Amino acid sequence: MATEALGWWGVPLGIAAGTLRGSAPFLFVSLGECLTEKSGKINLGLEGTLLMGAMSAYAISYVTQSPWLGVLVAGLAGIVLGSIHAFLSLQPKVNDIAVGIAMIIFGSGVAFFFGKPFIQPVAPQLPALEFGAWSSQPQVQSALEICPLFLIGVAIAPLMQWFFQSTRWGLLIRAVGDSPDAARAMGISIFKIRLLCIITGSFLAGVGGSYLSLFYPGTWTERISGGQGLMAVALVIFARWQPMQCLYASLLFGGAQAIGPALQSVGVTSYYYLFNASPYILTLAIMIVTCSPKRTLRGAPGTLGSSH
Amino acid sequence: MSNQIDTAQDSNHFQTKANLHTQGFAGDGSGTADKGEAATAPGGSLRENGGVDCIDPNRLDFLEQAQRSAGGSSLATSLLAQPPELEVVNITKQFGTMFALDSVSMSLKPGTFHALLGENGAGKSTLVKCIMGFYAPTSGEVLIDKQICQIASPRDAHRYGIGMVYQHFTSVPAMTVAENLVLSRFDSSNLINWKLEHEQLSAFMQTAPFQIPLDVPVAQLAAGQKQKLEILKQLYLKSRILILDEPTSVLTPKEADEVLGLLQAEVQTGWLSVLMISHKFREVTAFADEVTVLRKGKLAGHGLVKELSIQDMAEMMMGEKREPQQVEKVAPSALAPILQLKDLHANKDNGLEAVAGVNLTIYSGEIVGIAGISGNGQRELVEVLAGQRQATSGQVLVNGEIYRATRAEMFRHQIFSLPEEPLRNACVPNMSVAENLALRTFDRPPQAKGGWLLIHRVIRQMAQALVTRFSIKTPSVDTPVGNLSGGNVQRTVLARELSSERIKLLIAANPCFGLDFAAVEYIHGQIVAARNRGVAVLLVSEDLDELLKLSDRIVVISGGRFVYESVTTNADFAAISQSMAGH
Numbered sequence: 001m002a003t004e005a006l007g008w009w010g011v012p013l014g015i016a017a018g019t020l021r022g023s024a025p026f027l028f029v030s031l032g033e034c035l036t037e038k039s040g041k042i043n044l045g046l047e048g049t050l051l052m053g054a055m056s057a058y059a060i061s062y063v064t065q066s067p068w069l070g071v072l073v074a075g076l077a078g079i080v081l082g083s084i085h086a087f088l089s090l091q092p093k094v095n096d097i098a099v100g101i102a103m104i105i106f107g108s109g110v111a112f113f114f115g116k117p118f119i120q121p122v123a124p125q126l127p128a129l130e131f132g133a134w135s136s137q138p139q140v141q142s143a144l145e146i147c148p149l150f151l152i153g154v155a156i157a158p159l160m161q162w163f164f165q166s167t168r169w170g171l172l173i174r175a176v177g178d179s180p181d182a183a184r185a186m187g188i189s190i191f192k193i194r195l196l197c198i199i200t201g202s203f204l205a206g207v208g209g210s211y212l213s214l215f216y217p218g219t220w221t222e223r224i225s226g227g228q229g230l231m232a233v234a235l236v237i238f239a240r241w242q243p244m245q246c247l248y249a250s251l252l253f254g255g256a257q258a259i260g261p262a263l264q265s266v267g268v269t270s271y272y273y274l275f276n277a278s279p280y281i282l283t284l285a286i287m288i289v290t291c292s293p294k295r296t297l298r299g300a301p302g303t304l305g306s307s308h
Numbered sequence: 309m310s311n312q313i314d315t316a317q318d319s320n321h322f323q324t325k326a327n328l329h330t331q332g333f334a335g336d337g338s339g340t341a342d343k344g345e346a347a348t349a350p351g352g353s354l355r356e357n358g359g360v361d362c363i364d365p366n367r368l369d370f371l372e373q374a375q376r377s378a379g380g381s382s383l384a385t386s387l388l389a390q391p392p393e394l395e396v397v398n399i400t401k402q403f404g405t406m407f408a409l410d411s412v413s414m415s416l417k418p419g420t421f422h423a424l425l426g427e428n429g430a431g432k433s434t435l436v437k438c439i440m441g442f443y444a445p446t447s448g449e450v451l452i453d454k455q456i457c458q459i460a461s462p463r464d465a466h467r468y469g470i471g472m473v474y475q476h477f478t479s480v481p482a483m484t485v486a487e488n489l490v491l492s493r494f495d496s497s498n499l500i501n502w503k504l505e506h507e508q509l510s511a512f513m514q515t516a517p518f519q520i521p522l523d524v525p526v527a528q529l530a531a532g533q534k535q536k537l538e539i540l541k542q543l544y545l546k547s548r549i550l551i552l553d554e555p556t557s558v559l560t561p562k563e564a565d566e567v568l569g570l571l572q573a574e575v576q577t578g579w580l581s582v583l584m585i586s587h588k589f590r591e592v593t594a595f596a597d598e599v600t601v602l603r604k605g606k607l608a609g610h611g612l613v614k615e616l617s618i619q620d621m622a623e624m625m626m627g628e629k630r631e632p633q634q635v636e637k638v639a640p641s642a643l644a645p646i647l648q649l650k651d652l653h654a655n656k657d658n659g660l661e662a663v664a665g666v667n668l669t670i671y672s673g674e675i676v677g678i679a680g681i682s683g684n685g686q687r688e689l690v691e692v693l694a695g696q697r698q699a700t701s702g703q704v705l706v707n708g709e710i711y712r713a714t715r716a717e718m719f720r721h722q723i724f725s726l727p728e729e730p731l732r733n734a735c736v737p738n739m740s741v742a743e744n745l746a747l748r749t750f751d752r753p754p755q756a757k758g759g760w761l762l763i764h765r766v767i768r769q770m771a772q773a774l775v776t777r778f779s780i781k782t783p784s785v786d787t788p789v790g791n792l793s794g795g796n797v798q799r800t801v802l803a804r805e806l807s808s809e810r811i812k813l814l815i816a817a818n819p820c821f822g823l824d825f826a827a828v829e830y831i832h833g834q835i836v837a838a839r840n841r842g843v844a845v846l847l848v849s850e851d852l853d854e855l856l857k858l859s860d861r862i863v864v865i866s867g868g869r870f871v872y873e874s875v876t877t878n879a880d881f882a883a884i885s886q887s888m889a890g891h
Contacts, residue, residue, distance in 0.1 A: 168498045171483070171491045178482040185478045186492065187463060302481060 010139065010266045017143030018258020019251050021216045024150040025050060025225070026250035028208025029232035030239065031156055032078075032201035034246050037236055038164065039197035040177035040303045044100025045085050046205040047229030048107020052077045053209020055115035058220040061213075062123035070123070071149065071210040078206020079199055081107050086198035090191055096305050104229075111222075118220050126214045147215045149207070156204070160243035173197060177301035205229065231283050238286045240299040256282050390418045391548035391581040392453045392469060394439070399448030401434050408434040411448065412607045414600045416549065419578040421571070423596035423613070424585045425625055427852075431605040432585045436551050440465045440472050471547025473538045475554050481527035485520050485537060492541045516540055517570040532563030539571065543580075552584040556591060568595045587625070587681055589618045589886065601625055622885040626852065637860075638840045643671045645708070646813050646844035647693075652702035654688045662688035664868035665702065672812070675835065675845040677859030677876070679852055681888055685868035686848045687728070690817040693846070694725050696733070706813065724748075724805035725815040726798075734801045737790030741782050742771035744789045745804050778803035795827045806834055814838055817848040832858060852884065864888055 029046050036043045043049075053074035061070030081103060089099045129151075132144030164170040175183045176193045183190055212228075213220045235253060239245035260275035394416040401409040409431045416422050426432045438445045441459035449456050452468050459465050462472065479488045486509050490500060509522055518536045526534060535555055542550055550571070556564035572595045574580045586592055592599055593613060601609040601624040609624035647670040654663040662685040670676045680686050691697035693704065695713025704711045706721045717723075727733035735744050743750070746767045751759050755767050771785040780799045782792055789800055798819070805814065816835060820828040835858060839845050849855050855862055855876075862879050864872035864887045872887040874880065 166500045166502055168491075168500060171487055171500070174483060174487075175480045175491060179478075179480045181476075182478045182480050185462070185474075187461070299482070 008266060011262050013139055013143055014262025014265050015255050015258045017139075018262060019255040020143065020146055020150070021254070022257045023250045023254025024147065024153050024211045024215070025208040025228050026232050026235060026253045027150070027153040027157070027247060028211065029205045029229050030235045030246040030250055031153070031160060031243060032204035032208070033233050033236045034201075034239070034241055034243055035160065035173075035204070036198050036201035037241060037304055038177045038301055039173050039194045040180065040301050040305075041086075041089060041194050041198055042096040042100060042233070042305045043082070043085055043089075043103075043198055043201060044097060044230065044233060045081065045103025045107060046202065046233065047225065047227065048104040048111070049078045049081045049202050049205040050107075050209040050212070050225050050229040051111040052081055052107045053206035054213040054224050055111040055118065055209075055220060056206075057210030058123050058213035059114070059118045061125075062118060062121050065124050067124050067126045067214050070214055071126070071207055074206040074210035075203045076206070078202040078204070078209070081206070082199040082202025085202065086195045089198070090194055115220055115222070119222075123214070123220075125218050126211075128215070147211065149211050149215065153208075154247060157243045157247035164243070174301070177303065179302055205232075208232075227280070231279055234283045234287060237290055237300075241301065242299070253279050253282065390578060393418050393451075394470070394549055394581070394583070395451040395454075396435070396439065397449045397451060399435065399438055399445045399450075401431075401438055401443060402446045407605050409438070409445070410605045412602065412605070413448075414607070414610065416581050416583050417598070418581055419575060420597045421575045421582045421595055422584070423592040423599045424583060424602065425587060425589075425592060425599055425621060426602035426608070427587065427625060430602040430608075430625075432602055433553060434605075435602070436472065436553060436583070436585060439470065440551065466545060466547070469546065469548040470551065471542035471545055471549070472551040473535070473542060473553065473555055477526075477534050477538060479526045479534065479537055479541070482525060484523050484525050485529075486522040488526055488537065489522075489541060489544050492545060512544060516543060517574050518567070530563075532567065535563075536567060539567070548579065549581045549583065552582065554585050554587075556586070556588065564591065565594070571595075589621060592621065593618065603627060618886060619882060622882060626881070626885050636840075637836060643673070645669050646672050646706065647846065648703075648705040648708075650703040650705065652689070652692065652704065653700045654685075654692045654697055655700055656688060661700075662868050663692070663699075666865070666868075666870050668863065668870065670813075670844045670846055672844050673839060673842045674861065675839050675847055675859045677855035677862045678846065678848045678865050679855050679862060679884060679888055680848075680850070680865035682850055684865050686817070686865050688868075689865070690725075690727060690815060690848055693815050694727055694733070719748075722808060722810045722812040723815070724808065724811055724813070726801055726805055726817065726819045727815075728818040728821060730801040731790065731794075731797050734805075735789045735797060738788050740786045741775065741780065741789050741792070741800055742768050742785035744800055745771040745774050745785075748804055748808070774803040774807055777807075798827065798831070802831060802834060806838055811838065811841075811843050814843050814845045815848075816845065818850060819847075820849075820851070820854060828854075852888075 029050055033043060033046055056077040057067075057070035057074035059070075060073040061067040064070075084106075085099055085103050088094055088102075089096045126147050126149060128145040128147055130141070130144070131146055132141035135141055135144075162170075164174060172183070172188055173193055175186070176188065176190050180190050183193075209225070212224050217224065231253060232250075235249045236246060239249045256278040259278050260272055263275055264272060395414070397413050398411040399409055399413070400407065400411050412431070412435060414422075414424075414435075424432050424435065434443065437443045438448075439450055439459065441461045441464050444460070450459055451457070457464075457468060459468065459470075465472070480491070483491070486502075486506065489509060490505055506522065513519055513522065518540065520529070520533055520537055520540065526537065529537065539550070539552075539555070552571075555567065568584075568591060571580075571582055575582050575597075584591075584596065596613050599609075599611060599613050599616065599621065600607070601621060603625060608627075609621075611620075647668070649666055649668040651665045651667060652663055653661065653665055656662040664685070666685075666689065668676065678686055678689075688697055692699045693713065695718075704713075706717070706723065709717075709721075711717055711721070711723075725734070731737055736747070746755055749755050749770075750762060750767060754763070755770065756762050768785055774780070775782060775785060778799050780792075780803060781796050782800075789797060792800065802819075805811075814835070819831050819835070832854070835845060835847065839860075847855065847858060856879070859876050862872075862874055862876050862884065863870050864884055866887060872883060874883075
């Protein structure tokens with residue numbers, strides 16, 4: 001067997017493969033959340049958006065036989081949920097977190113409701129680009145099957161970084177998130193900027209959901225997200241609200257997710273559930289390390305989560 | 309003194325710099341070629357219109373673009389060599405029935421440093437807000453170069469070349485200085501070419517009166533540098549009339565002297581006018597050319613600073629020498645020290661020292677008034693006494709025992725307080741009037757059994773009695789206190805804090821702020837009544853009249869220190885106002 005031929009080398013390879021395959025949802029959701037939080041709002045509802053995106057992408061791909069149309073519709077579903085969240089959370093005295101939790105329940109509920117008929121059927125999947133043809137090892141070949149959607153996500157990260165740095169819009173978003181009073185003194189509509197940021201962020205999260213159901217793991221089930229949407233929110237804090245660091249953090253989380261399966265593939269079956277829990281442990285560890293009651297987080301948008 | 313001398317020596321140096329600054333627009337040919345073309349067209353239209361009458365905001369806007377994009381703008385430079393003259397004529401601003409400004413006129417001559425002086429609430433801020441277009445005046449006009457203009461927003465004011473530096477900072481803390489400057493421009497393009505912007509910003513910085521590193525996040529700048537950035541922002545926006553709203557209130561005296569000295573040098577070169585709101589005589593005499601004084605919304609005086617003495621200005625600002633209005637006071641029976649402060653220090657929220665070692669003893673049956681301009685440490689002092697802030701060193705003694713403002717100690721010594729902003733500092737807005745009235749006593753008999761079982765019937769009954777006795781206007785005792793008017797919130801707190809029979813010490817901070825005349829009289833009466841019962845009262849107020857009327861002794865706080873102390877009947881009014889102003 002080829003696995004045996006690789007031996008323990010299968011573990012790092014498995015983790016690398018899992019990183020390339022499993023980071024995309026983290027990446028899209030964290031970039032979406034990064035954009036939202038830069039404008040000073042929090043959208044916990046992206047977990048629901050992720051599920052909604054996964055379901056709608058799968059359904060549309062099955063019905064129209066076009067996976068890319070599925071991706072687009074997943075994004076649109078994200079826009080719809082994002083609009084609801086934005087409308088509610090931008091009302092005076094409304095708490096982002098409360099609305100976000102409601103939107104997790106709403107988004108997943110709607111996804112499960114409409115997704116029931118699509119659990120059985122098989123929908124066409126997104127294509128994969130074969131970067132592993134040079135290798136004779138089938139494991140290497142399969143590890144380097146990369147979805148174009150992931151590459152798009154990888155491209156968005158530096159683009160967003162540049163956007164925040166070098167465009168007037170990017171600066172305005174940061175001003176709104178950091179010091180709404182200063183933004184207001186410049187005559188900027190805080191409402192509009194936050195609205196657009198939340199909606200665009202949700203669009204990205206919806207697209208991230210389509211990756212789940214149309215590439216990896218590539219089916220639609222109700223347990224497909226496994227809390228990745230919520231972890232991505234934590235990841236933005238870890239990434240200090242920097243899009244490029246969101247990319248690195250997503251890769252780290254994707255890799256952590258692959259530890260359990262990779263060890264299993266070389267025969268380490270004990271502690272399987274413990275290893276599978278590594279992304280959650282990582283999230284918890286990050287929260288503990290980065291949070292302190294005595295200081296505010298460096299890089300955090302100044303008015304994050306406050307209603308204005 | 310030494311600072312002033314420094315400034316004088318440096319002024320030549322800055323003069324040359326400022327000249328460079330004006331020429332900088334003409335010589336700055338690094339702008340892109342297409343912008344250069346665009347700039348010639350508005351330049352032409354200016355020539356046709358003769359320039360001097362350029363009062364249409366749009367046209368001025370063109371002019372700025374012409375300047376900014378730097379193509380052939382020598383004409384523009386010469387036109388704007390002198391800042392416009394700003395006049396306000398008979399401006400009145402009414403809020404409801406209250407006149408915040410009552411036909412005030414003043415004129416800011418080109419190239420002068422003009423101070424707008426007055427006590428808190430004299431209408432200084434209202435006046436500049438009318439100029440900047442935040443408020444529409446009820447009547448009266450703003451004239452620029454003798455032309456009536458309609459300024460409806462700060463953006464309009466900016467088009468006329470008027471820029472304002474606010475008391476609070478308006479820069480985005482997480483962004484760098486360069487990002488803040490670029491963002492502040494009203495017309496910057498959607499894509500930012502950082503290489504080009506950096507070149508232009510460094511060129512601007514070289515000609516600017518003060519230098520700030522461009523790549524540092526604003527959050528890391530010291531207060532003085534932040535204030536400089538606010539001023540630089542206005543210069544960067546090509547403002548020719550700079551309005552400064554108490555620009556030094558957040559600065560140390562040294563920083564203040566530096567900033568104002570450099571601005572004065574800019575003004576002396578003749579391309580900038582400054583209108584500065586202040587209540588510090590020292591700054592006015594050191595830096596301003598002319599002064600306009602407001603008192604209670606009316607013009608109280610005007611003149612050249614060099615022709616006026618501090619005494620003259622103090623009298624204009626505070627009115628004629630005022631005799632303390634007497635309220636019926638009985639002589640205290642026995643003098644026992646109640647509150648003692650020993651070398652007390654405390655910090656502001658930002659970690660700077662606010663209270664710098666104060667000593668004070670207050671005896672029973674005595675009102676000690678603390679006068680001072682807000683921001684001189686009185687807020688922090690009251691917060692320490694109320695248990696809201698930790699003292700960094702020093703001691704507070706009550707009845708000779710160390711006092712840490714715990715609930716048990718407050719009860720044992722019977723200490724009560726009327727803090728400023730009572731809804732925030734002394735009430736739970738969403739709890740009912742009855743519950744708020746019981747905050748001091750709810751866990752003691754008769755309002756509670758065994759310290760934990762509350763007896764709501766008694767709480768409501770006692771509240772009902774207090775509502776009647778202190779005439780609190782509330783629909784019922786179950787109404788949330790946040791729904792009451794400001795005066796009635798104040799009365800609720802007063803009822804709770806003064807109703808105790810055994811009260812020994814009362815700490816009151818601006819207890820009458822924003823209340824109408826009747827409420828003020830009522831609260832004054834209650835405070836004096838408490839004093840006559842033998843209560844020791846510490847009264848912090850920004851209203852000197854109130855202090856002269858109520859206190860037995862008056863202390864002036866300035867820069868966190870007590871700088872003047874006197875028995876009120878012997879108090880020297882001029883000395884009080886001068887020490888308040890930091891002399």
